[in-house]
Every structure is written in structure tokens, then in C-alpha cells.
Amino acid sequence: MHPRSDVASCLAALGTTLTIFQAKGKTSEVSVQDYIDGAFPGAEDTTLIVAGKIPLPQENDGQTLNLFRCYKTAQRHVNSHSIVNGCFLLSVDLQTKTVKGARLFFGGVCQKLLRASKMEAALEGKPVDSDETYQAALQALSEDIAGAGGICKDPKISEAYRLALAKAHFFRLHLSVLDKLGVLPAHNSSALTPFATAASRPAIKAKQSFDVQKEHAPVSEAIPKLGAIMSTSGEAIYxxxxxxxxxxxxxxxxxxxxxxxxxxxxxxxxxxxxxxxxxxxxxxxxxxxxxxxxxxxxxxxxxxxxxxxxxxxxxxxxxxxxxxxxxxxxxxxxxxxxxxxRLGTSSQPITNLQAARQRGSFITNAEMDKKLARLDEAGGLRRRGLPLHRACFSVDQQESEEDRRNRGGAVSSNLHEVSGEVKTGGQLHxxxxxxxxxxxxxxxxxxxxxxxxxxxxxxxxxxxxxxxxxxxxxxxxxxxxxxxxxxxxxxxxxxxxxxxxxxxxxxxxxxxxxxxxxxxxxxQGREQCEVTYSATCDNDGRVESLEMDWHIDVGWDGTDAAGDIAMLVNFSDNAFYTPNFKCNSTAYKSHTVPRTSVRAPGVIQSITAHEVIMEHVSRSLGLDFEWVQEKNFYQPGQKTPWGDVIGSDAFNWTMPQVWAKLREDSSFDLRRQAVERFNAGSRWRKRGIAMTPVKYGMGLDVFQAMATVCIFSADGTVLVNHNGCEIGQGIHTKVAQVVAYSLGLDLSMVRIADTESNQAPNTAATGGSGTSETSAQAARVACEELSKRLAPYLAKEKDSWLQLELFFILLLLFLLLFAAVLFILFLF
Known part of the structure; x- marks a missing residue:
């Protein structure tokens, strides 16, 4: 039984006695805490729990209220160990409203299961509805923790957070007692509202509807992913x-x-x-x-x-x-x-971005440009959908005064200013x-x-x-x-x-x-980032200028991170037009593992920051967040800081239509009103709802793909090699569908071979959300060439694919027979 176990804290608070079987047939009874701590005779020997006696007190007998409560905070709602749990049994005299007794246990605060005995003593005999009693108990908790060796060390969970959780769990116990006594203040009632229980969360049901175009089958058909049965049955070989x-x-x-x-x-x-x-x-x-x-x-x-x-x-x-x-x-x-x-001003290890900035451990843009060029040579920019001419670490677009007047922009004296800072942590793979x-x-x-x-x-x-x-x-x-x-x-x-x-x-x-x-x-994985920003906007929330200054911890080597930072800058405008836009980035070196790409590298951080800025603008002006977002959307004809013309053939733009459709279909406005009503009446529990636009540019010109399509004359089946790696996205299924459609075959006649550098050399990585499309297109091009070569035979035979296969088989047999006859004639 682990000292941080929810069960351990629960049984200990109830005063459970365990019967244990020890060496030489001996049995003995010990408390849960003594068992966990090994504080009983023969603890060094192997023991087996054979029974447990759990006293279950009556909650309310008319004279005493016995309140038993267990609370936990974990990273997930279910199936997750507690960060901190608290299990409490509190006995209250209903006549005097004083505490008759208490058993208070915390798991995850200290290295061992903590019984807060000083806290129990601070409560006994004291009025339970008194704030002085509550504060004295909290002070006693600090003494209990100190006596147990302090809060346990964990690089992922701070000591302050663990202590705050322990106090929060006790606060909920305090409120529960007041609620049972009928003296709970109304403004605190929401603290006792539980999160959705497993019973109130039915299985998710979903339905996907789309039109099937039979003339494009099997491309348009909903089919199981190739290999799905093998993967789910454990037969697929990884x-x-x-x-x-x-x-x-x-x-x-x-x-x-x-x-x-x-x-x-x-x-x-x-x-x-x-x-x-x-x-x-x-x-x-x-x-x-x-x-x-x-x-x-x-x-x-x-x-x-x-x-x-x-x-x-x-x-x-x-x-x-x-x-x-x-x-x-x-x-x-x-x-x-x-x-x-020495790195910066000291030889002490730099382990985070804050220390790197303090020590001046930055990498110059000239050095980062070299790393970017090296990354491009290895195909690291192509798979990001980022051509080298757009890969940069800063961008600066400033509007002329004439352009401002032509579009009717506000003058600087009538603009509002906002500024702030956004910090994003790293993310491990x-x-x-x-x-x-x-x-x-x-x-x-x-x-x-x-x-x-x-x-x-x-x-x-x-x-x-x-x-x-x-x-x-x-x-x-x-x-x-x-x-x-x-x-x-x-x-x-x-x-x-x-x-x-x-x-x-x-x-x-x-x-x-x-x-x-x-x-x-x-x-490791995603980079830790910090960005400071300053923006100006008019009374309607239209942003006139925005400047972002990014600081990024790339670890010991910034080669992979160079591409990530280039993406961060390249996507920093998101879906919003800003006439005067500036984005700078600085990479910092630290004594940590070199960072590498994590899904949408750099993009997540920059889009998050831009959304925070838009929300800051909306709050400062008292406007709806969605209103400000819509007012700042790119419009057809406007240019991005990189010169892309929005709405042109090269830059399709459907954001306004998609946004309006989603808002209507999701009943967003009604749901937001419901959230606001809930939050107005709830001090401790809050709900939220938001819509987030994302402009994620794609272009097939920056990908490199190849495919080989082989038709076997024996039976007409097809084998395909392509450069993409199956990493769960179903790329083999997509390529097979396209090949079957292109050649007019049943999908069962197409097999996708292993991806091999010998078969598909010199190609780009699988990534950037474009490999499936480009690999399928490469296979389609190969199929079109094969179809051209086969067209004369198909036209001549006027038969099906299978009949054409038979024709080739007979032709092959005839050629073999003809060769054998020639060989016999030659011998004789």
C-alpha cells in the first residue's frame, strides 16, 4: 500500500485496523499508518494482509454529526494518482457546535502518509463555525508538515502548490460542516458543487455524415484503416x-x-x-x-x-x-x-529560460541562420511547409501614412494601448x-x-x-x-x-x-517561451499596431529549434491583419537537451500569444472577445507581413465563412450566455467557452514525395512503395484508396509495401500535415502514366482489368512457349 494512495488515506481516516499474516504463522493487528510506515514488530519480514476492520460511524444520531469526507486533486478526472488527497473524519456536538474529535490524513503532502495530529488537537473542543478555529487549524497543519520532514520534493509539482491543495481540501471540509449545520454562506455554496461524476458522464456518442461520390470510390468512401484489425488485436508488428x-x-x-x-x-x-x-x-x-x-x-x-x-x-x-x-x-x-x-557569466549550469536570459546566453541571428541553412539541407524546412525564403527570425511591416489615410485608419492620438507578457512552458514528448x-x-x-x-x-x-x-x-x-x-x-x-x-x-x-x-x-520536446507585447487599437477594437518580442530556450543546440522558431515567427500574425506588425525572436542556449519539434512547432505558442493579446484588447475596451476577433480578420486583398495576398489563387481564404458557420451551428452565443449566467452565481466554480481561429498555411510546392506503383502480370494485383511513414495518420490507407481509384481497381487488389530508403530515396520527412496528400499525389501521377501505357491494350481488348490480366498471362505463356520452341530448334 503506497503512502500517497487514496485508499490508504481513506482507510486511515476511518480508523481501519489491518490483520496481517507474518512469518511462522503469526498474525497481528496494526493500524493503516503503522503498516505503511513499517512501525510494527516483524515489519522487516514479508507480510500479507488477510483482513481489515473498518468502523463505519453513523453520520447523524441526533446528538453527534460524524462527517466523513475524502477529496483529491489529480491530473485527470479518473484513473490518475492524486497529487494531494485529504481524508477526514470530524465529529461535531450538535448542541454546542464544537468539535468532539477528528482524524485528519493527507497523502502526497509529505513523503509519508501524514496524520495531522496537531491540527486535530487545534480543532478539538473548539466551535466548528468559528473563523478563529479554522485559522488555528491551518497554522497547526504547517507545524504537522514541518514535523514530518517538510513537503516532499518534486520537480514537476511545487511545494507551494501541494500546500495550497492541502489547505483547499480542508477548506472544503470546513464548508461541508457549515452546510450540514445549516450556516453555510450562500456565496460559498458553489465550492461544494462537485465536478461531473463518472455516472453523470455517459459514453460519448458521435455521428459523422458526408456525401459519398460513387464515381470517386473508394476515395470518398468511409472504410476501416488498413491494418486496423491487426493493430487492435495486437498482431501488428511495430x-x-x-x-x-x-x-x-x-x-x-x-x-x-x-x-x-x-x-x-x-x-x-x-x-x-x-x-x-x-x-x-x-x-x-x-x-x-x-x-x-x-x-x-x-x-x-x-x-x-x-x-x-x-x-x-x-x-x-x-x-x-x-x-x-x-x-x-x-x-x-x-x-x-x-x-x-562558462556560458554567459558563470560556469553554473543553466537549466531554464529565466537563467539563460539573466546570464545573457543568447545565440545570435547569424548563428541561427547557419543552423537554419543546415536544417534546410536536410529537408527540415520542407516538412514544416516553410520555404527557405520565408524562414526568418524577425519580421517588420510598417504602414505608410498615405495607406493609413486611404483605409480610414485611426490617428495615433485616438488609439488605446495595451501591453503585457505571455509565458508558455515546454512540453515533453x-x-x-x-x-x-x-x-x-x-x-x-x-x-x-x-x-x-x-x-x-x-x-x-x-x-x-x-x-x-x-x-x-x-x-x-x-x-x-x-x-x-x-x-x-x-x-x-x-x-x-x-x-x-x-x-x-x-x-x-x-x-x-x-x-x-x-x-x-x-x-525533451517543445521549447519554453516568453513574449512581451505592446499593441494599439481604436475604439472598435481594431488593432493598429502590434510588436512582439520572443525569447526561446532551445537547449544545447538550436538546429531543430531554428525551424521551430522560424515557424513561430511565420505564423505569429495568425488570422489577423495588423497594419503595423513587428515580431522579433531571440534564441537562448542552456545546459539542457536540444529541443525538437512537437506537433505544430512554434505555431502553438505564437497563436496562443496572439489570442491573449486579442483578449487583452477586448477586456480593456469592454467589448466581446469574438467581436474583436472578427473585426481584425484578414480581408481579401490584404497582404500578410510576408507579402501573401489574402484571397488570391495562391492563398485561399474562407475564414469568415467558416467562422460564421461554426458560430451558428454550435449555438455559440446561446452557450456563452449560459456560461455567463453560471459564473455570475458561482464564486468557486467557473466555466468557459471560446472560439479560436487558426491560419495554418499549406502548399504542395514545399513538399517532396515519390511513389512506385508495380502491377504484377500474374494476377493484376498492385504493390505500392511511397516515401511516407505510417505514424498513426493512416497514410497507407489514403495512398491505397487513390491508387485503387486511379486504376479502377477494388481496394483489396492494392497493397502498400514497407517504406524504405532504398525504394524511396532523397525524400522529405513525414510531417507538416502534407505528407499524406503529396504521397497520394505521387502515386496518382504514377498510376496515370501506367494507365497511358495500358490504354492501347484496354481499348483493343475492350475488357475488364481482370480480363486484361488474363490476356497478359496468356501472352506471357505464349512468349515462353515460343522461346522454348526456338531453343529446341536451336539444339537440333
């Missing part, structure tokens, strides 16, 4: 399933640094290498001299060097199984020196399948890799660069990937390279699948 299906395979696991900006004096792997089943331990000494991953990133940090960030790889254990490899990882000993490299690679050495000294990647060409280039292999000797294969969202665009490179290095050295297949915490420490 990269992380490859280990079990491959004999003679070894398992690899990273050893990563737990310090940042410190010199690694030595690596002692002797204990690991002497462990059962351990085959090898790779370090920087095993990497070909002078070879690195992409972006000049070393595969391993070497002893004697300063390790730049926590989570950097320092070694790679190779063993007979995952269990043996992970056990050996824990036996590798790292020795550190206390010194590090949590795709379902961690980074995974199976590296298999080939007979000619090359490699075949089954890899969980969104970008086979980048993975291939990374392995080739590290090992000095030509591209035609490294084949990256992908059938499907268990989620990605940007985390497998470049950060799969280290594991793919380490497995490849070990495979060439051992001449055996090497499988690697990062343990979840290791994966998150090595991958």
Missing part, C-alpha cells in the same frame, strides 16, 4: 516488436549523464562488463575518429570532456536481453569534476512507443535498419555520416511507428547510430528500445 522475432539478436541500452556542464573524469564499466549476459560496452573510443551525428553532435561524450547537458549519452551497453542490459546500465560508474565551461531501432548487418558490410522514424532519409544520413558508409549500403525500413508528433524526426538518430555501431562491431543484429524515462530525458 519496431519495438522486432526483438522477439529475431534470433541471435543482442540488446543495447544507453548510459546517460546525470550532470550538466561538468567534466566527466572517468567511466568505470568493469562491474557492468562482468555481469552475466553482458557482451560489450561502447564509448566514444569506439566511434570512428572525427565522426559525429548530424549537427556535429557527438554520439557519446568522452571521459575528460565537459558534458554539456544532463541526458547526454556517454556509453552503450550491449547484452543478451533487455533485462540484463538495463541492469548493467545501473552498474556503470561515472566520476565527475566540479568544473564546467510522450509518444506511445519509445525510440526504437533494430540494426542488422548485411553480408556486404552494410546495414539494414528497422527504425521508428518519421524521416528515413535523415536517419540514413546520420548513420552513414557516423560510420563512414555510402548511402547505398544503409537501408532504413519502416512499416509503422507507434506515434511520433515530431519526436522521431531527428532525435531517433542517436539510437539508430548506436545500434548500427554495435551491429558492425559484433556482426550480430542489435535491438534498442529506450526505457521510457531515458527516452524522455534524451528527447
Amino acid at each position: 519496431p519495438s516488436d522486432r526483438f522477439a522475432a529475431s534470433p541471435n539478436t543482442l540488446y543495447g541500452a544507453f548510459v546517460i549523464a546525470d550532470r550538466a556542464n561538468r567534466k566527466l573524469l572517468s567511466l568505470d564499466a568493469s562491474a557492468a562488463l562482468s555481469s552475466p549476459g553482458v557482451v560489450d560496452f561502447l564509448t566514444a573510443a569506439d566511434v570512428p575518429r572525427g565522426k559525429t551525428l548530424q549537427n556535429d553532435e557527438p554520439l557519446f561524450c568522452a571521459a575528460g570532456e565537459v558534458v554539456p547537458y544532463e541526458g547526454a549519452a556517454v556509453g552503450f551497453v550491449v547484452a543478451e536481453s533487455a533485462e540484463l542490459a538495463l541492469a548493467a546500465v545501473s552498474k556503470v560508474r561515472l566520476t565527475w569534476d566540479g568544473t564546467g565551461s 510522450f509518444y506511445m512507443e519509445p525510440q526504437t531501432t533494430m540494426a542488422i548487418p548485411t553480408e556486404d558490410g552494410g546495414l539494414e535498419l528497422w527504425c521508428g522514424t518519421q524521416f528515413p532519409a535523415f536517419t540514413q544520413l546520420t548513420v552513414c555520416q557516423l560510420l563512414g558508409l555510402p548511402a547505398h549500403q544503409v537501408n532504413i525500413k519502416v512499416r509503422r511507428v507507434g506515434g511520433a508528433f515530431g519526436g522521431k524526426l531527428s532525435r531517433q538518430g542517436p539510437l539508430a547510430a548506436a545500434c548500427s555501431l554495435a551491429a558492425l562491431k559484433s556482426r550480430r543484429p542489435i535491438f534498442g528500445c529506450n526505457e521510457r524515462l531515458t527516452d524522455m530525458r534524451m528527447t
Whole structure:
């Protein structure tokens, strides 16, 4: 039973007694708290709970009110551990309204289950409806926490937040007592209104309706995703399933640094290498001299060097199984020196954006431009839908006085000003399948890799660069990937390279699948950002000028983040026209893992900030938020800061129509009125509703895709290779539908082969919300060419596809027979 368990707090508050079975057949009874703390004779031995006695007091016998309440705060409504829970049993004399007794327990506040005994003492004998009693109890809670060793440490949950939750749970108990006694102030009643219970939340039902155009079938048909049955039944093979299906395979696991900006004096792997089943331990000494991953990133940090960030790889254990490899990882000993490299004004590690700004640890735009160019060479801008000429770290559009007069804009003396700051935290990747690679050495000294990647060409280039292999000797294969969202665009490179290095050295297949915490420490994700803004607007809420100044923590290397920041700036105008618009960005270097793309990288932050600014304008003028949004929408003919003409053939613009349709179909105005009525009568519970426009530009000119369509003469079935990776979006299904439609086939006659760098080389990554469309278009172009070649035969035969197949089969048999006759005549 865990000390933070909801059940533990609940049973303890009720005074439950546990019967435990111990060694030599002995049984004894202990309290829940003593059992959890191990404060009973024989606690060091194995015990088994065989029974529990739970006293259930009568809530109200006419003389005493026994109020039992349990509260919790968690990250989700159900199926989630508590951050802090509070379980309380309070006995109140109904005549005197004084506390007769209390049992107060908190989980998640301290390291152990906390019984607030001083708090209980502060309540006993005191009037329960007195504010002095309530305040004294809160003071006593602080003493209880201090006596238990203080609030537990957690980098994700602050101590202040845990303490606030504990006090909030007790406040709800206090209000519950007042409610039972009939003295609860009306303005506090909403605090007792529970969130929707599971029983009041029925299963979600939905219906999707759309027209089916039979002439375009199967493109327009609703069909199950290809492979859906295999995936739901557990039969589909993902990269992380490859280990079990491959004999003679070894398992690899990273050893990563737990310090940042410190010199690694030595690596002692002797204990690991002497462990059962351990085959090898790779370090920087095993990497070909002078070879690195992409972006000049070393595969391993070497002893004697300063390790730049926590989570950097320092070694790679190779063993007979995952269990043996992970056990050996824990036996590798790292020795550190206390010194590090200076970054900014100090050698202390910079671990967040605030520290980076204080230390002046910024990266110049000239340096970021170089990283952007390198990213473009690897196709990192194309998959973002961002051509190089639009990739920039600042933009400045200023309207002339003549243009202002022509459109009837307000003069500066009549404008309102707003300013503020928006902060967005980072976001860790949590795709379902961690980074995974199976590296298999080939007979000619090359490699075949089954890899969980969104970008086979980048993975291939990374392995080739590290090992000095030509591209035609490294084949990256992908059938499907268990989620990605940007985390497998470049950060799969280290594991793919380490497995490849070990495979060439051992001449055996090497499988690697990062343990979840290791994966998150090595991958990170979305950048932490801060933006200061200032804007001017007229009386109707039309924004006349807006300036945004962005600050972004990119981690130790800003190459991936360069593309993210370029997207942040490129989408910062969102759906709104601002005559005078300026957006600047500054990247900061820190001793943390290099950031990488997360779904709509940079765009989420900039759109959020612009929406906050619009809301600030609406509140400062007392106008409806939606009114201000609509007043600032781009109109046809207006130009973006990058020169795009809204409403032109090159920039389709349906935002006003979509906005009006959504507002009507969702009954938005009626629902907003209901929210306002609820909030007016509720002090503690609030509801909200909003509409958010998003201008997310797309263009096929920035994507690069290819497909190969093969028709088998034996039966007319079709095999398709394309460059896209199946990461859950159903790209194989879409391509198969387009091929079946283009060739006039039944969908069952089309199969999508594994994605391979050997079959689809030199292509862009899967990402940017355009790979499915462009891969399908590439397949369509191939089908059109095949149709042209087959057209004479189809016209001549005037038969179906299957009859044409029979014709080709008979033709093939005739040619074979003719060749055999010629051969016989030649012999005789």
C-alpha cells in the first residue's frame, strides 16, 4: 500500500485496523499508518494482509454529526494518482457546535502518509463555525508538515502548490460542516458543487455524415484503416516488436549523464562488463575518429570532456536481453569534476529560460541562420511547409501614412494601448512507443535498419555520416511507428547510430528500445517561451499596431529549434491583419537537451500569444472577445507581413465563412450566455467557452514525395512503395484508396509495401500535415502514366482489368512457349 494512495488515506481516516499474516504463522493487528510506515514488530519480514476492520460511524444520531469526507486533486478526472488527497473524519456536538474529535490524513503532502495530529488537537473542543478555529487549524497543519520532514520534493509539482491543495481540501471540509449545520454562506455554496461524476458522464456518442461520390470510390468512401484489425488485436508488428522475432539478436541500452556542464573524469564499466549476459560496452573510443551525428553532435561524450547537458549519452551497453542490459546500465560508474565551461557569466549550469536570459546566453541571428541553412539541407524546412525564403527570425511591416489615410485608419492620438507578457512552458514528448531501432548487418558490410522514424532519409544520413558508409549500403525500413508528433524526426538518430555501431562491431543484429524515462530525458520536446507585447487599437477594437518580442530556450543546440522558431515567427500574425506588425525572436542556449519539434512547432505558442493579446484588447475596451476577433480578420486583398495576398489563387481564404458557420451551428452565443449566467452565481466554480481561429498555411510546392506503383502480370494485383511513414495518420490507407481509384481497381487488389530508403530515396520527412496528400499525389501521377501505357491494350481488348490480366498471362505463356520452341530448334 503506497503512502500517497487514496485508499490508504481513506482507510486511515476511518480508523481501519489491518490483520496481517507474518512469518511462522503469526498474525497481528496494526493500524493503516503503522503498516505503511513499517512501525510494527516483524515489519522487516514479508507480510500479507488477510483482513481489515473498518468502523463505519453513523453520520447523524441526533446528538453527534460524524462527517466523513475524502477529496483529491489529480491530473485527470479518473484513473490518475492524486497529487494531494485529504481524508477526514470530524465529529461535531450538535448542541454546542464544537468539535468532539477528528482524524485528519493527507497523502502526497509529505513523503509519508501524514496524520495531522496537531491540527486535530487545534480543532478539538473548539466551535466548528468559528473563523478563529479554522485559522488555528491551518497554522497547526504547517507545524504537522514541518514535523514530518517538510513537503516532499518534486520537480514537476511545487511545494507551494501541494500546500495550497492541502489547505483547499480542508477548506472544503470546513464548508461541508457549515452546510450540514445549516450556516453555510450562500456565496460559498458553489465550492461544494462537485465536478461531473463518472455516472453523470455517459459514453460519448458521435455521428459523422458526408456525401459519398460513387464515381470517386473508394476515395470518398468511409472504410476501416488498413491494418486496423491487426493493430487492435495486437498482431501488428511495430519496431519495438522486432526483438522477439529475431534470433541471435543482442540488446543495447544507453548510459546517460546525470550532470550538466561538468567534466566527466572517468567511466568505470568493469562491474557492468562482468555481469552475466553482458557482451560489450561502447564509448566514444569506439566511434570512428572525427565522426559525429548530424549537427556535429557527438554520439557519446568522452571521459575528460565537459558534458554539456544532463541526458547526454556517454556509453552503450550491449547484452543478451533487455533485462540484463538495463541492469548493467545501473552498474556503470561515472566520476565527475566540479568544473564546467562558462556560458554567459558563470560556469553554473543553466537549466531554464529565466537563467539563460539573466546570464545573457543568447545565440545570435547569424548563428541561427547557419543552423537554419543546415536544417534546410536536410529537408527540415520542407516538412514544416516553410520555404527557405520565408524562414526568418524577425519580421517588420510598417504602414505608410498615405495607406493609413486611404483605409480610414485611426490617428495615433485616438488609439488605446495595451501591453503585457505571455509565458508558455515546454512540453515533453510522450509518444506511445519509445525510440526504437533494430540494426542488422548485411553480408556486404552494410546495414539494414528497422527504425521508428518519421524521416528515413535523415536517419540514413546520420548513420552513414557516423560510420563512414555510402548511402547505398544503409537501408532504413519502416512499416509503422507507434506515434511520433515530431519526436522521431531527428532525435531517433542517436539510437539508430548506436545500434548500427554495435551491429558492425559484433556482426550480430542489435535491438534498442529506450526505457521510457531515458527516452524522455534524451528527447525533451517543445521549447519554453516568453513574449512581451505592446499593441494599439481604436475604439472598435481594431488593432493598429502590434510588436512582439520572443525569447526561446532551445537547449544545447538550436538546429531543430531554428525551424521551430522560424515557424513561430511565420505564423505569429495568425488570422489577423495588423497594419503595423513587428515580431522579433531571440534564441537562448542552456545546459539542457536540444529541443525538437512537437506537433505544430512554434505555431502553438505564437497563436496562443496572439489570442491573449486579442483578449487583452477586448477586456480593456469592454467589448466581446469574438467581436474583436472578427473585426481584425484578414480581408481579401490584404497582404500578410510576408507579402501573401489574402484571397488570391495562391492563398485561399474562407475564414469568415467558416467562422460564421461554426458560430451558428454550435449555438455559440446561446452557450456563452449560459456560461455567463453560471459564473455570475458561482464564486468557486467557473466555466468557459471560446472560439479560436487558426491560419495554418499549406502548399504542395514545399513538399517532396515519390511513389512506385508495380502491377504484377500474374494476377493484376498492385504493390505500392511511397516515401511516407505510417505514424498513426493512416497514410497507407489514403495512398491505397487513390491508387485503387486511379486504376479502377477494388481496394483489396492494392497493397502498400514497407517504406524504405532504398525504394524511396532523397525524400522529405513525414510531417507538416502534407505528407499524406503529396504521397497520394505521387502515386496518382504514377498510376496515370501506367494507365497511358495500358490504354492501347484496354481499348483493343475492350475488357475488364481482370480480363486484361488474363490476356497478359496468356501472352506471357505464349512468349515462353515460343522461346522454348526456338531453343529446341536451336539444339537440333
